Amino acid sequence: MKFPAFFDQVPTLRVRDALAAFLGAADDGLLEYGYADAVKLAGHSCPTVASAYVLGCRALTALYPDSLPERGGVRLAFASRLEEGVTGVTASVLTLLTGAAQDGGFKGIGGRFARRGLQDFGHELPLSVRVTRTDTGAAVDVASDLSHVPAHPDTMLLLGRCVRGEADEAERQRFAALWQDRVARVLLQHWDDDAVFSVRAAD
Structure with a gap:
């Protein structure tokens, strides 16, 4: 399995997952996620997957400024x-990072660890997503x-040619390279760019 080289330059997210600790899946429940994990979950790398990854990482970091984020501890x-x-x-992607799941998620054990x-x-909402700690309400x-x-x-011209089956191998490769170039710019050049990613305390 070989990913684009820039994946290794993207910041990772370390969290503590109480369920992982309880079941012995990871020492002290410590888990680390990288962009490649989001790609493997989604099955592709695109600006949407990249932006969701950034937002998840930045939201959790903002909510837990003095400690590791608690996976499973937000809504x-x-x-x-x-x-x-x-x-x-x-x-x-946000489920991967936060543990927060929809109705099909883990139901818990003895009233604990429900996702x-x-x-x-x-x-x-004022923005796209609100992330709330279940313990403090922050x-x-x-x-x-x-x-x-x-x-x-x-990019879009080449995308059209690829979708219609008109592109040759060189065009297909150039399209893929241009597509991932934009993803790389989102992740590496704009991670902390507040014009691209808004993260603010909820009123």
């Missing part, structure tokens, strides 16, 4: 409906604006 509310746009993809029902959709609102990271002008 997610989305402004969009689950079936709308790329909400489902974003929700899946089910920690995602809700179709809320009135919350942040987050959103991304990828218009500040435009694709190369040739």
Whole structure:
């Protein structure tokens, strides 16, 4: 398995998962996630997967400024409906990082460690997603604006040719390279760019 080299340059996220500790899946429940984990979950690397990964990492870091984030310790509310746009993809990546799941998630053990029902959709929110700690109630609102990271002008032309089966091998490779170049710019050049990623304390 070989990923683009820039994957290794993307910041990782370390969390503590009480369920992983309880079941002996990881020493002290310590887990570390990288961008490649989000790609393996989604099955592809795109600006949506990249932006969801950044938002998840930045939201958890903001909510747990003095300690490791507690995976399974937050609730997610989305402004969009689950079936709308790329909400489902974003929700899946955020589940990976936060542990917060939809109705099919883990139901818990003896009233503890439940992950089910920690995602809700179709809320009135100032931004795209609200992430709330279940222990303290502290919350942040987050959103991304990828218009500040435009694709190369040739990308959509090449995408059309690839989809229609008109592209030759060189064009297919160039399309893939341009596609991942934008993903790399999102992750490496704009991680802390507040014009691209809004992360602010909820009112």
